[in-house]
Amino acid sequence: MQSLPGGRPRYPRSLLLAEVAQATQRLADAGVPSPRFDAEELAAFVHGVKRGELHLVKDADFDARYWEAVARREAREPLQHITGRAFFRYLELQVGPGVFVPRPETESVVGWAIDAVRAMDVVEPLVVDLCSGSGAIALAIAQEVPRSRVHAVELSDDAIGWTRKNAEGSRITVHHGDALAALPELDGQVDLVISNPPYIPLTEWEYVAPEARDHDPQMALFSGEDGLDTIRGIERTAHRLLRPGGLVVIEHADTQGGQVPWIFNEEAGWADAADHPDLNNRPRFATARKALP
Structure with a gap:
């Protein structure tokens, strides 16, 4: 030697x-x-x-x-499709074709939500995750806020299989359905609604990274000409589900900073709408509180 x-x-x-x-x-x-x-x-x-x-x-x-x-x-096949796993906060999730691969930037969105839920003066906070996909958001909240009751809603026939697979043995309740008409039985009772919805404008298709454009489900990526169609629908769903004073947390593109808080305006029954940066100091998610009567 x-x-x-x-x-x-x-x-x-x-x-x-x-x-x-x-x-x-x-x-x-x-x-x-x-x-x-x-x-x-x-x-x-x-x-x-x-x-x-x-x-x-x-x-x-x-x-x-x-x-x-x-x-x-x-x-340019996604790394997570090759390995069959994705890491998100403290979780290892199963992923593959048909489900959106969770991204690191969403971890800061969930971190804000977890802190907000922990700060609530509620014994068992009720949380709804809309457009749940792999279940990453719902599972992270359920794991890190053990007293929470978490519901995950996913529309895609392909993605729901991954949601259920990852949720197996957990405390979250999975629902196969449309986020825009979800859970009427919980109207006015929910403490926090969170979503990482599709938000890419259709006009931006050619600029999307191949890993997402060619492998993530299209319905998890694109949402109308300006990318905000689903977010507008979730605004109405969140207002219906939340109790007065309840919170909504919604991820968006960094180029949509300033636009999303305007959707959650006072005329629509919201207060304290604001944008928040990710770890790279780019606007990444918006929050708002359902106005008190």
Whole structure:
């Protein structure tokens, strides 16, 4: 074994780590936004280890299926579709074709909602997640606010299977139905309504990243010419569901900052409508309180 200056041993580089370096360059050349992370995550998935344990994989154990996974990611298939899993706050979710893959920026939206629910003077807060998809939002709130009662509503026939799969064994109640007509039996009782709805304008189709445009369900992405059609409908649903003083939290595109709070205006029965930034200081979600009588 060769030595480094000072007598420290020079360990031979793992074959897998060398392959990860090559994969990183391939993914970077293909325009993948996070090539190193994705190359490592694919290697960890294929070899059944954690990302921090890649150096422990012996050369003899290198699995050539790694290059099959890299080729799929190189073609801009979502990382989460290849691995079948998505990480969201403290959750590991099952995802795949037919369901929207939860994004990191939504974690700050849910963090605000969790803090708001915890601050409520309510023994068992009632929460409704509209356009639930994988169930990420509903499950995160149920996990981090153990006394909450959480309902998840999803319309898509394909996505609802993933919602139910992830919700299995949890406390959340899953409903297959339209968010704009959801849960009339809870009218006037809900403490918080939250949603990550479709909000991309139809005119922006060609600018959407291939991972989303070609693999996420279209109904989870696009919503009318200005992207706000579903949000306008959710405004009416949220006002119907919420108790006086209850809160609505709704994600939107960073280019829609300022527009969404206007939908939740005083004339429509709202108070304290405001926009909030994500970790990159871009407007990411709006909140409002149902006005008191």
